[in-house]
Amino acid sequence: MNRLHRFFRTPEAIAGAIILALLIVMALAAPLLFPGDPQAIAGPTLLPPFQDWSLPLGTDRLGRDVLAELFHGARTSLAVGLAAAAAALLIGSVIGTLAGFAGGLIDEVLMRITDAFQTVPSFLLALAFVSIVGPSLSVVVAAIALGAWTGPARVARAEVLSIRERDYVAGARVIGMHPLEIAFREVLPNALPPVLALSSVIVAAAILTEAALSFLGLGDPNRVTWGGMIAEGRAVLRTAPFLSVVPGIALMLTVLGVYLAGEGVVESTAVRRSLS
Amino acid sequence: MTVLAVSSLAKRYRRGGKPFAAVDDVSFEIGRAETLALAGPSGSGKSTIARLVLRLIEPDAGRVDFEGADFLALSGAALRARRARIQMVFQDPLAAFNPRVTVARVLDDPLRIHGIAPRAERPRRIAALLERVGLDAGLAARAIHEISGGQRQRVAIARAIATRPTLIVLDEAVSALDVSVRGQILELLLDLQRQERIAYLFISHDLGVIRAVAHRVVILDAGRIAESGDARAVIANPRSAIGKALVAATPRLTRNRP
Ligand SMILES: Nc1ncnc2c1ncn2[C@@H]1O[C@H](COP(=O)(O)OP(=O)(O)OP(=O)(O)O)[C@@H](O)[C@H]1O
Numbered sequence: 389m390n391r392l393h394r395f396f397r398t399p400e401a402i403a404g405a406i407i408l409a410l411l412i413v414m415a416l417a418a419p420l421l422f423p424g425d426p427q428a429i430a431g432p433t434l435l436p437p438f439q440d441w442s443l444p445l446g447t448d449r450l451g452r453d454v455l456a457e458l459f460h461g462a463r464t465s466l467a468v469g470l471a472a473a474a475a476a477l478l479i480g481s482v483i484g485t486l487a488g489f490a491g492g493l494i495d496e497v498l499m500r501i502t503d504a505f506q507t508v509p510s511f512l513l514a515l516a517f518v519s520i521v522g523p524s525l526s527v528v529v530a531a532i533a534l535g536a537w538t539g540p541a542r543v544a545r546a547e548v549l550s551i552r553e554r555d556y557v558a559g560a561r562v563i564g565m566h567p568l569e570i571a572f573r574e575v576l577p578n579a580l581p582p583v584l585a586l587s588s589v590i591v592a593a594a595i596l597t598e599a600a601l602s603f604l605g606l607g608d609p610n611r612v613t614w615g616g617m618i619a620e621g622r623a624v625l626r627t628a629p630f631l632s633v634v635p636g637i638a639l640m641l642t643v644l645g646v647y648l649a650g651e652g653v654v655e656s657t658a659v660r661r662s663l664s
Numbered sequence: 665m666t667v668l669a670v671s672s673l674a675k676r677y678r679r680g681g682k683p684f685a686a687v688d689d690v691s692f693e694i695g696r697a698e699t700l701a702l703a704g705p706s707g708s709g710k711s712t713i714a715r716l717v718l719r720l721i722e723p724d725a726g727r728v729d730f731e732g733a734d735f736l737a738l739s740g741a742a743l744r745a746r747r748a749r750i751q752m753v754f755q756d757p758l759a760a761f762n763p764r765v766t767v768a769r770v771l772d773d774p775l776r777i778h779g780i781a782p783r784a785e786r787p788r789r790i791a792a793l794l795e796r797v798g799l800d801a802g803l804a805a806r807a808i809h810e811i812s813g814g815q816r817q818r819v820a821i822a823r824a825i826a827t828r829p830t831l832i833v834l835d836e837a838v839s840a841l842d843v844s845v846r847g848q849i850l851e852l853l854l855d856l857q858r859q860e861r862i863a864y865l866f867i868s869h870d871l872g873v874i875r876a877v878a879h880r881v882v883i884l885d886a887g888r889i890a891e892s893g894d895a896r897a898v899i900a901n902p903r904s905a906i907g908k909a910l911v912a913a914t915p916r917l918t919r920n921r922p
């Protein structure tokens with residue numbers, strides 16, 4: 389309760405929460421408000437916005453309903469962003485925990501692998517991965533996670549290194565607990581808070597990466613994505629700029645909202661920590 | 665019967681690049697239902713010996729025989745299984761537990777790991793353990809940070825006896841407690857020793873406490889044994905310089921036992 393209070397104290401956090409809430413409502417409402425295929429033709433081509441109230445945001449080059457595409461695009465962005473971030477956090481904390489807890493050679497090997505992944509720009513990694521495996525929603529999620537797990541891995545490892553020296557870990561060894569159970573049941577949960585603090589940045593980056601992949605035509609072809617919409621609109625940028633501008637603004641607001649809300653959460657937990 | 669026999673134990677660390685011996689040629693034995701105290705100034709190697717005996721760290725040299733078998737030869741599953749017989753109680757009862765767990769979880773772990781009781785029977789066992797250490801069975805549902813320091817140390821003792829060990833290492837186990845609680849915990853330890861015939865390796869810098877609970881004492885100085893013998897005799901008439909200094913630094917000793 390208290391924490392919620394602190395979260396809603398800063399205007400940034402409130403703004404972030406509102407944007408996120410709208411986005412989630414959009415994503416959830418998309419199949420209800422626009423039950424048909426958003427990629428189906430709905431009217432005349434290149435209808436400008438605010439002309440026909442059955443197509444409030446107009447249509448694109450092929451006559452598809454832009455508002456329907458926007459709503460369905462929110463679904464894809466959010467789903468891919470959250471799934472990729474969750475995968476990155478999971479892989480990162482498992483690898484970081486193993487490295488930090490085991491130490492020695494295992495640590496050395498895992499951290500060299502982390503270094504290797506970190507030196508390759510994550511977007512190039514995603515690009516290469518999708519080009520090789522082929523575009524589909526789960527491949528895109530995997531591709532983004534592949535470039536995003538190294539940060540969580542490093543943070544988890546650092547935290548585990550300090551936690552493993554605590555008495556309670558020695559206590560767990562004394563009662564004969566298996567090292568893997570100690571690592572994942574006793575140590576990992578206590579190492580999570582700083583790792584989870586990275587999630588907003590990772591979700592935001594994942595949404596952007598997904599958009600960029602779709603922009604380059606490497607998104608799932610069966611899904612509407614904001615990146616794909618921007619790319620579509622590019623061909624008629626001079627005559628119908630709104631086709632790129634509308635999804636562009638949606639993308640920007642989403643990333644901003646995720647980031648602001650994430651900061652708000654970190655801020656409110658930081659206050660709690662410094663108080664206790 | 666000898667429960668623990670330690671001989672020529674050595675552990676070196678590096679300090680400022682140069683190696684130094686935290687524990688150097690230390691030997692002692694503990695018999696069934698016996699309390700051996702380790703005393704010595706800060707940094708004399710008491711905790712290091714405790715950690716060596718428990719295989720939390722590995723020695724550079726020496727032997728540790730536990731219940732007549734080479735304890736250092738064990739590894740993996742065999743070592744984990746053997747750990748049921750040799751337990752530990754830490755100084756800081758808050759640091760000794762995972763901060764997120766309940767009292768029930770703390771006591772459930774050893775029962776589960778060593779297959780002492782099937783799942784359905786464990787709540788009853790946990791209640792019995794809590795009662796054995798003088799706590800209300802209703803405490804089981806509480807989070808570990810929601811009970812007092814004295815209660816927490818009783819939970820630590822309950823966890824240590826859950827697997828019916830023959831030896832418990834207590835590293836400054838009563839030092840963090842206030843005087844009245846300390847007396848009660850010492851009483852509990854003595855009571856458990858009488859009933860379950862548990863041996864204690866009792867580490868303390870407080871000679872008053874040592875005289876009250878220990879049969880024999882080993883006084884350490886810079887990782888080496890300075891002197892050892894019957895606890896009351898050594899404290900009444902220390903021969904080593906460090907023993908004399910420790911006795912002189914404990915004014916309570918001039919009065920009778922606490
Ligand atoms: N992991 C380590 N690395 C380097 N030096 C260590 C390590 N652990 C202990 N030492 C050193 O070994 C010596 C003995 O430490 P130990 O903790 O056994 O002392 P102690 O007798 O328990 O002291 P206290 O009464 O303060 O608890 C100290 O000089 C300590 O600094």
Ligand SMILES: [Mg+2]
Pocket residue numbers: 710711712
């Ligand atoms: Mg110590």
